[in-house]
Amino acid sequence: DVKVTQSSRYLVKRTGEKVFLECVQDMDHENMFWYRQDPGLGLRLIYFSYDVKMKEKGDIPEGYSVSREKKERFSLILESASTNQTSMYLCASSINYGAGFGEQYFGPGTRLTVT
Amino acid sequence: AQSVSQHNHHVILSEAASLELGCNYSYGGTVNLFWYVQYPGQHLQLLLKYFSGDPLVKGIKGFEAEFIKSKFSFNLRKPSVQWSDTAEYFCAVKAYGSSNTGKLIFGQGTTLQVKP
Numbered sequence: 175d176v177k178v179t180q181s182s183r184y185l186v187k188r189t190g191e192k193v194f195l196e197c198v199q200d201m202d203h204e205n206m207f208w209y210r211q212d213p214g215l216g217l218r219l220i221y222f223s224y225d226v227k228m229k230e231k232g233d234i235p236e237g238y239s240v241s242r243e244k245k246e247r248f249s250l251i252l253e254s255a256s257t258n259q260t261s262m263y264l265c266a267s268s269i270n271y272g273a274g275f276g277e278q279y280f281g282p283g284t285r286l287t288v289t
Numbered sequence: 290a291q292s293v294s295q296h297n298h299h300v301i302l303s304e305a306a307s308l309e310l311g312c313n314y315s316y317g318g319t320v321n322l323f324w325y326v327q328y329p330g331q332h333l334q335l336l337l338k339y340f341s342g343d344p345l346v347k348g349i350k351g352f353e354a355e356f357i358k359s360k361f362s363f364n365l366r367k368p369s370v371q372w373s374d375t376a377e378y379f380c381a382v383k384a385y386g387s388s389n390t391g392k393l394i395f396g397q398g399t400t401l402q403v404k405p
Contacts, residue, residue: 205391214298216379216397224390232392264333268391276321276340276383276391280333 178281180265186287193252195284197265204270206248211262223248255288291316291384295396302370303404310365310399312380321383322363324354328376372405
């Protein structure tokens with residue numbers, strides 16, 4: 175079974191802090207994604223990566239950056255956390271070709287609270 | 290830009306009632322279609338998917354969905370819901386041709402509450 179793990183289930187940070195959210199997948203997937211999930215807004219894509227060191231902005235990249243130094247790991251960075259970044263953050267991975275193309279596998283999420 | 294619309298934001302049903310959740314997308318080309326479910330406190334998991342072939346697809350836990358290309362729709366159905374179906378449901382679309390990445394476009398989600 176595909177496993178996507180995220181470093182923390184719950185995180186509380188202060189305004190202005192630099193925050194790192196880590197995601198690891200064990201299925202050698204090319205694609206990795208970071209979303210935020212807010213009530214009534216569904217899932218909004220922040221950034222995604224289709225290969226090591228490659229990244230593309232999603233729909234709401236402002237205030238975030240990402241890093242992918244190894245294929246299995248994708249990090250989301252909040253350079254200076256703000257209260258409007260309080261949210262649930264979901265990581266996902268998927269293959270980049272073949273019959274399963276498009277199907278994403280999700281981690282358990284990190285609920286981040288910025289005070 | 291492509292979009293996915295889920296018409297019902299919050300649905301309340303009694304056990305044994307039938308369920309249909311609407312999903313429409315705006316893209317005229319080839320698509321892969323997905324329904325994901327998120328049970329309370331759990332991670333998003335795949336309920337069912339359509340890639341090609343029979344437009345009526347069956348998923349886990351008795352759910353099914355029908356792809357109607359002419360209506361750009363992929364509605365989710367279940368003949369008789371159970372209390373354990375209480376969850377949030379997301380429709381998602383992979384639009385071929387617009388991008389060669391694995392990006393999905395998600396709907397806003399539908400919260401289903403089943404009363405015992």
